[in-house]
Amino acid sequence: MSGRNELRVEGRELRIVGFLCNWCSYGGADTAGVGRFTQPTDLRIIRVPCSGRIDPLFITRALVAGADGVLVSGCHPRDCHYAEGNFYARRRLEMLKQFLPVTGIDPQRFEYTWVSASEGARWQEVVTKFTERIHGLGPAPRIQGGSGYDELCLRHIEAGVLQGETCPCNKEKGL
Amino acid sequence: MRIGVFVCHCGSNIAATVDCPSVAEAAKMFPDVAFATDTMYACSEPGQDSIINAVKEHHLDGVVVASCSPRMHEPTFRRAVERAGLNKYMLEMANIREHVSWIGKDKELNTRKASDLVHIAVEKLRRDTPLVANKFDVTKKVMVIGGGVAGIQAALDCADAGIEVVLVEREPSIGGKMSKIDKTFPTVDCSSCILGPKMVDIAQHPNITLYTMAEVEEVGGYVGNFDVKIRRKATYVNWDNCTGCGLCMEKCPSKKGFDRFNEGIATTTAINIPFPQAIPKKASINPESCIMLTKGKCGVCAKVCPTKCIDFEQKDTIVEDKVGAIIAATGYDLFDYTVYGQYGAGKYPDVVTSLQYERMMNASGPTSGHIKRPSDGKEPKNVVFIQCVGSRDKSVGRPYCSGFCCMYTAKQAILTKDHIPDSNSYVFYMDIRSPGKGYDEFTRRAQEQYEVQYIRGRVSMVFPQGDKLMVRGVDTLAGEQAEVEADLVVLAVGVESSVGASGLAEKLRISYDSYGFFMEAHPKLKPVETNTAGVYLAGCAQGPKDIPTSVGQGSAAAAKVAALFSKDMLESDPQVSKVDMARCVGCLKCVETCPFGAIKEIQDRGGNVKAEVIETVCQGCGICTVTCPQGAIQLQHFKDNQILAEVNALCQAEMSFE
Numbered sequence: 084m085s086g087r088n089e090l091r092v093e094g095r096e097l098r099i100v101g102f103l104c105n106w107c108s109y110g111g112a113d114t115a116g117v118g119r120f121t122q123p124t125d126l127r128i129i130r131v132p133c134s135g136r137i138d139p140l141f142i143t144r145a146l147v148a149g150a151d152g153v154l155v156s157g158c159h160p161r162d163c164h165y166a167e168g169n170f171y172a173r174r175r176l177e178m179l180k181q182f183l184p185v186t187g188i189d190p191q192r193f194e195y196t197w198v199s200a201s202e203g204a205r206w207q208e209v210v211t212k213f214t215e216r217i218h219g220l221g222p223a224p225r226i227q228g229g230s231g232y233d234e235l236c237l238r239h240i241e242a243g244v245l246q247g248e249t250c251p252c253n254k255e256k257g258l
Numbered sequence: 259m260r261i262g263v264f265v266c267h268c269g270s271n272i273a274a275t276v277d278c279p280s281v282a283e284a285a286k287m288f289p290d291v292a293f294a295t296d297t298m299y300a301c302s303e304p305g306q307d308s309i310i311n312a313v314k315e316h317h318l319d320g321v322v323v324a325s326c327s328p329r330m331h332e333p334t335f336r337r338a339v340e341r342a343g344l345n346k347y348m349l350e351m352a353n354i355r356e357h358v359s360w361i362g363k364d365k366e367l368n369t370r371k372a373s374d375l376v377h378i379a380v381e382k383l384r385r386d387t388p389l390v391a392n393k394f395d396v397t398k399k400v401m402v403i404g405g406g407v408a409g410i411q412a413a414l415d416c417a418d419a420g421i422e423v424v425l426v427e428r429e430p431s432i433g434g435k436m437s438k439i440d441k442t443f444p445t446v447d448c449s450s451c452i453l454g455p456k457m458v459d460i461a462q463h464p465n466i467t468l469y470t471m472a473e474v475e476e477v478g479g480y481v482g483n484f485d486v487k488i489r490r491k492a493t494y495v496n497w498d499n500c501t502g503c504g505l506c507m508e509k510c511p512s513k514k515g516f517d518r519f520n521e522g523i524a525t526t527t528a529i530n531i532p533f534p535q536a537i538p539k540k541a542s543i544n545p546e547s548c549i550m551l552t553k554g555k556c557g558v559c560a561k562v563c564p565t566k567c568i569d570f571e572q573k574d575t576i577v578e579d580k581v582g583a584i585i586a587a588t589g590y591d592l593f594d595y596t597v598y599g600q601y602g603a604g605k606y607p608d609v610v611t612s613l614q615y616e617r618m619m620n621a622s623g624p625t626s627g628h629i630k631r632p633s634d635g636k637e638p639k640n641v642v643f644i645q646c647v648g649s650r651d652k653s654v655g656r657p658y659c660s661g662f663c664c665m666y667t668a669k670q671a672i673l674t675k676d677h678i679p680d681s682n683s684y685v686f687y688m689d690i691r692s693p694g695k696g697y698d699e700f701t702r703r704a705q706e707q708y709e710v711q712y713i714r715g716r717v718s719m720v721f722p723q724g725d726k727l728m729v730r731g732v733d734t735l736a737g738e739q740a741e742v743e744a745d746l747v748v749l750a751v752g753v754e755s756s757v758g759a760s761g762l763a764e765k766l767r768i769s770y771d772s773y774g775f776f777m778e779a780h781p782k783l784k785p786v787e788t789n790t791a792g793v794y795l796a797g798c799a800q801g802p803k804d805i806p807t808s809v810g811q812g813s814a815a816a817a818k819v820a821a822l823f824s825k826d827m828l829e830s831d832p833q834v835s836k837v838d839m840a841r842c843v844g845c846l847k848c849v850e851t852c853p854f855g856a857i858k859e860i861q862d863r864g865g866n867v868k869a870e871v872i873e874t875v876c877q878g879c880g881i882c883t884v885t886c887p888q889g890a891i892q893l894q895h896f897k898d899n900q901i902l903a904e905v906n907a908l909c910q911a912e913m914s915f916e
Contacts, residue, residue, distance in 0.1 A: 116356025136880030
C-alpha cells in the first residue's frame with residue numbers, strides 16, 4: 084500500500100473502484116483478459132452477484148472515502164441473470180447520478196454501464212474511456228469528514244448486522 | 259482469525275507481468291494474515307495439496323487464492339479448502355490473471371494492483387462466516403415443454419432412464435415442424451417415416467403423460483420441487499372416447515377453416531385431426547370456424563360420432579403437477595415474410611414459403627405430393643428459390659443466420675427435379691452455408707448432378723408478367739442484373755423465436771436474448787443448461803439449429819435431468835439472504851422486490867409481521883439487501899459490511915496519505 088502514494092504523486096495512477104455483477108460484466112472483464120485486451124491499470128474491481136446488489140451508498144462511500152472515480156457495470160437491461168436486478172440498479176444509479184451534485188461530488192466521477200460476458204472488447208473500451216475521463220478530472224478533491232469506515236466502525240456495522248443495532252458511528256456523524 | 263494467502267504464478271501467465279513473491283510478501287502485512295506464499299500452479303494437484311498442508315500446519319481458518327477468475331476455479335478451491343477440513347465458504351479469490359496480468363503491461367503497476375486485490379479479498383474473508391448448505395428432496399419427474407423432435411427425444415430419453423415425464427404441447431398433435439417436412443437433408447429420408455415411430459413411442463411409453471392442446475400456465479417453486487399448472491385447452495371432444503375414426507371430419511359442413519398444419523395452403527374442417535399420423539389421433543374443434551360454436555346451430559359431428567364424444571360445453575381445465583426439472587423445447591416459428599413487400603409474398607399466390615412448399619411436396623399434403631401452382635393448379639417448370647428471407651438482414655431486425663435454410667433449399671431444389679424432371683430450379687443466395695456431415699457434398703450435388711442454377715446475389719423485386727412471375731436480382735459473380743422468369747417462387751423463410759417464447763421464459767425465470775431465444779448458461783460449455791437451476795433447453799428454442807443438433811440437445815438435456823435425479827437429496831447454495839428478525843420491521847419491501855418470490859411474510863411469536871427467506875428458492879442476487887431500509891436482510895457472503903470493507907481497503911490508504 085505504501086507505494087501507492089508515490090504513484091499518486093507521479094500522477095500515473097488514480098484510484099478507480101469498480102462494482103461489477105458476477106454474471107455479465109465480471110465475465111466481460113474476464114473475456115477482455117482472456118483476449119488480452121490491454122487496459123489502464125487504475126481500476127480495482129469488487130465483485131457482486133448482481134448490479135441490483137449495489138447500494139448507491141457503497142458508491143457514495145467510495146467517493147467520499149477517496150476514490151477518484153467509481154464505475155458500475157451490470158448485465159444489459161432485459162438480460163439480467165436474476166431476471167430484473169439491473170432494472171432496480173438502473174433506477175437506483177440514475178437517482179444517485181442526480182443526487183451526487185447535491186453532495187458536492189462531481190457526478191462525472193461516477194458512471195454506470197452495461198457489458199455482457201461476451202463483450203470483452205467493449206469492456207476494454209469502457210475502462211479506457213472512463214480512466215481517461217478520470218485522469219482528465221485529476222485527483223478528487225478531499226472531502227471533509229470523508230474518513231471512510233474505519234476498523235471500529237466496520238465492527239459496529241457488523242455488530243449491527245448481527246444484533247439489530249444501528250452503527251453508532253453513523254449516529255455520531257448524523258448519517 | 260488466521261488467514262493463508264496463496265499467490266499463483268500460473269506458469270508465466272501471471273508471473274510474467276506480476277511479481278508474485280512480492281505480492282505474497284505484501285500480503286503478510288494485511289490484518290489476520292498468518293501465512294502467505296507464492297505457488298507455481300495453485301490449481302494443480304501439488305498446488306492444492308500445498309494449500310491443504312498449509313491450512314493444517316499453520317492452523318489457518320480461511321484461505322485467499324490469488325490466481326485466475328473465480329468464475330473459473332472457485333469451485334476447485336472450495337473443494338480444496340473443504341478437503342483441508344475448513345468450511346468451503348471460507349475462501350476468497352483475487353483475480354490477478356484476467357483482471358491484472360493479462361491486461362496490464364507495467365509490472366510495477368500490475369504488482370500493486372494484484373496486491374490491492376489480495377487486500378480486498380483478505381478484508382472480505384475476515385468477515386466471512388461458515389455457511390452450511392440445506393438439503394432437500396427431489397421430485398423425480400420432469401416436464402418437457404414442446405413436442406417437436408427435440409422435446410420428443412428429451413422425453414423418450416428421460417422415460418427410458420426410468421424418469422416420469424409430462425410432455426406438454428400446445429398444438430393438437432406432437433411432431434412439431436419436423437412432422438410438416440417432406441424429406442430431410444442430406445439423406446433425403448422421409449421425415450414422417452423417421453419421426454413417426456418416435457411419436458408412437460411417446461404415446462405408448464408407460465412413463466410418459468402427454469398433454470396436447472395444452473400450455474404451461476404457471477411455474478412456481480425451485481429445482482427439485484417445481485409446482486406447475488398446465489392449461490388444457492378445450493377441444494370440444496372427449497378424448498377419452500374419441501377413436502380418431504375421422505367420420506366427423508367427413509361430415510363437417512364448415513370446410514373453410516385455416517389449415518395450420520398445412521401452413522394455410524389448404525383449408526380444413528372445423529372439427530379435424532391435423533394429419534393422418536397425428537399423435538394423439540384425436541379430433542378437436544376449432545371454435546373460430548365451428549358453426550355450432552359461432553352461430554349456435556349445426557351439431558352434425560355430434561350426430562355422426564359413433565362414440566358420442568362431442569362436447570360443445572367443454573371448458574379449459576387446469577392440471578396441477580409437481581416436477582423436479584423442466585426441459586424447454588418450444589422450437590421456432592417462421593419469420594413474417596410479408597415484411598419483404600418487394601417479394602410479393604401474400605400478394606401473389608405463386609410466391610410461397612419453404613414450409614408451404616414442403617407441404618406441397620408431401621404425399622399426405624393437400625396436393626397429394628404433386629407440385630402445383632396455387633393460382634391455377636398447373637405444374638411449374640421454372641422454380642426460383644430466394645434464400646435469406648428474414649436471415650442475415652439487419653434491416654428487418656434479423657442479423658443472425660437461420661442455419662439450415664441453405665440446406666433445405668438445396669433439398670427442395672433436388673426434390674423439385676425428382677417430382678418434375680423437365681423443370682429448372684434457380685437459387686438466389688448470399689453464401690452457401692453447409693457445415694455438417696455430408697452437407698457440402700449435398701449442395702454440390704444439387705448444383706452438379708441436378709443442375710440447379712445458383713445465382714449469387716439478392717433479389718430486388720418479384721413482379722407478375724402474364725401468368726408468370728419475373729424475379730429480378732443481381733448476379734454479383736457475373737456483375738450484372740439477373741432476371742429469371744418463374745412459375746413459382748419459394749422463399750427460404752428464416753427462423754424466429756417461437757410465438758410466446760418470452761412469456762414462457764418469464765414464467766420459467768430464464769433469460770432470453772433480444773430475439774426471444776432462450777439463453778444457455780454458457781455458450782460453449784453449458785449449451786443446454788440455463789442459469790435457473792433445474793431448467794434445461796433443447797432445440798430451436800435456444801437458437802436456430804437443424805434436426806440432428808436438436809435431437810442431440812434433446813438427449814443432452816435428458817442426460818442433465820438424469821444426472822440431477824441420480825441424487826435423492828439436493829444441496830442448496832447457502833449464499834442466500836438471511837433476515838435478522840430483531841431488526842426486521844415487517845415493511846415487506848423485500849417481498850415486493852424479490853424476482854423469485856423467495857421471501858414470504860410470517861408472524862413471530864408476538865404476532866409481529868416479519869419477512870422470511872425461503873432458502874431453497876433464493877437465488878442470491880441481493881436485490882433485497884439494498885431494498886431493506888433497516889439493513890435487516892443480508893445476503894450471506896456479500897453482506898453490507900463485507901462490501902464496505904472492500905471499499906475501505908481500496909480507499910483508506912489514501913486517507914493515511916492525506
